Amino acid sequence: ELSQLREEQSNAKEKLSELxxxxxxxxxxxxxxxxxxxxxxxxxxxxxxxxxxxxxLRNQHSILESKLSQQQTETASLQAKMDRVEYLMSQMMSKSGGNVDAGDTD
Known part of the structure; x- marks a missing residue:
């Protein structure tokens, strides 16, 4: 019986070690x-x-695209005004015979 208890104890120790x-x-x-x-x-x-x-970054890109579009619109408007000024200047030059000071009597 003692040997059986020792065997059970050994098995229990082995099982405990495995656990x-x-x-x-x-x-x-x-x-x-x-x-x-x-x-x-x-x-x-x-x-x-x-x-x-x-x-x-996508938001900033969108904002910058909007600003670019606005600047392009402003640039186009200024270019149109410059074209108009150049046209009027050429009309004045052709009417005055090339002499811009033709109206001055000083």
């Missing part, structure tokens, strides 16, 4: 999964930040 090994492996798996989760959370945070920066 400790299993527990250790599971703890390692948990640590690895936690590390993987942390890495993925950091990557996701970075992705959100990049997405926000991208949205900001």
């Amino acid at each position: 400790h090994d299993l527990l250790y492996r599971r703890d390692e798996t948990i640590r690895q999964l936690q590390q993987d989760l942390k890495s993925k959370e950091e990557a996701l945070s970075h992705a959100y930040k990049v997405n926000e920066e991208s949205a900001h």
